[in-house]
Each structure stands twice: as C-alpha cells, then as structure tokens.
Amino acid sequence: MSEFDSESDATDRAPDGESAPELVVPDSVREAVLERAREGRPREICGVFGGEFAPDGRSRVRSQYPAENVAETPRTRYEIDPEEQLAIFDRLADRGEEIVGFYHSHPRGPARPSETDAAQAAWPDRSYLIVSVEPFAVGSWRWRTESDDGDGGDADDEREAPGGRFERERVVVD
Secondary structure, eight states: OOGGGOOTTOOSBOTTSSBOOEEEEOHHHHHHHHHHHHHHTTSOOEEEEEEEOOSSSEEEEEEEEEEOBOOSSTTTOOOBOHHHHHHHHHHHHHTTOEEEEEEEEETTSOSSOOHHHHHHOOSTTOEEEEEETTTTEEEEEEEEETTSOOOOOOGGGEEEETTEEEEEEEEEEO
C-alpha cells in the first residue's frame, strides 16, 4: 500500500452510486509533498497542483508548485499569498497545465478538511489534498458548490460550509 493510500476508508463510490472522483499523483510528486510536510513541521505547508483537470472524473497531477504559508497562525492555518498564487497560475498556463487543486498539511491533525478549510475553499471541483503528519495519513477531497448535484453523502466523508461541501476522492499513485 502506498503512503497516499494510508486512509483505507476512502470511498470508491460517490453518494449517488457513480464512481467517485480520482486524483492521480505521480510518485515523484507524492514524495516531494510528503517531504515538505515532514520538513515543514510544526508549520502547515501548502502549494498548488498543475496538470489535467477533470471536474467529475480523474484529474491528473503533472507537477506541484510549493508556496509559502503566509497565514497569521501557520501552525494551524495555511494561506497562499495572492501575488504568489497568481505567479504560480501564470507558470501553470505557460506550461500548458490546468489548476488541478491545492495541497496543505495538518502537522497534528487529521487528513480531512477542518471547518476553516471548508470556510476558505474557493475553487469548485478542484482537489484539496491534506497530509496529516502526526498521525501520518493522506486524504483528498473535491470542493463542491451548493449548485452541484448530490444527496449530501456520508457525514464521515464530507465537510460542509456555507456555499458548498467537500466530497472525498480516491487518490491513485502513478
């Protein structure tokens, strides 16, 4: 079992019975993100995934773009500076990549979205991968807006906030 598969309760089916969305991550990207998460402790690390985006299916990560965490409380929150984020988006566009999603770590929390993560999510259908350093686990989620279809799913597999909810997605290491 790869480290990205460490949360064995990941759902393979969406709440409506269709296949759950997937995030395909190259082993080299997986290793880079895990290393950053370990080295960044006790602060949360963060970054952007570039590649091929599929809103309801299989998104493929081709690259990761580390970003500095500029949150006021970086041990419990993450924030990417807006100017740095735009620079990353420009690099993605120059390379012919799409914004697949974002990643960050929880140095001492679970590999699932916090209430703050849900309140700050702003990119519909994008992946939000979370690395828990202690205890070690990895989970990935898609942000769905209120206008997305769905019946709400299992409470253990989702985190809701005004305007949307996180839906669990399967992570495949390539």
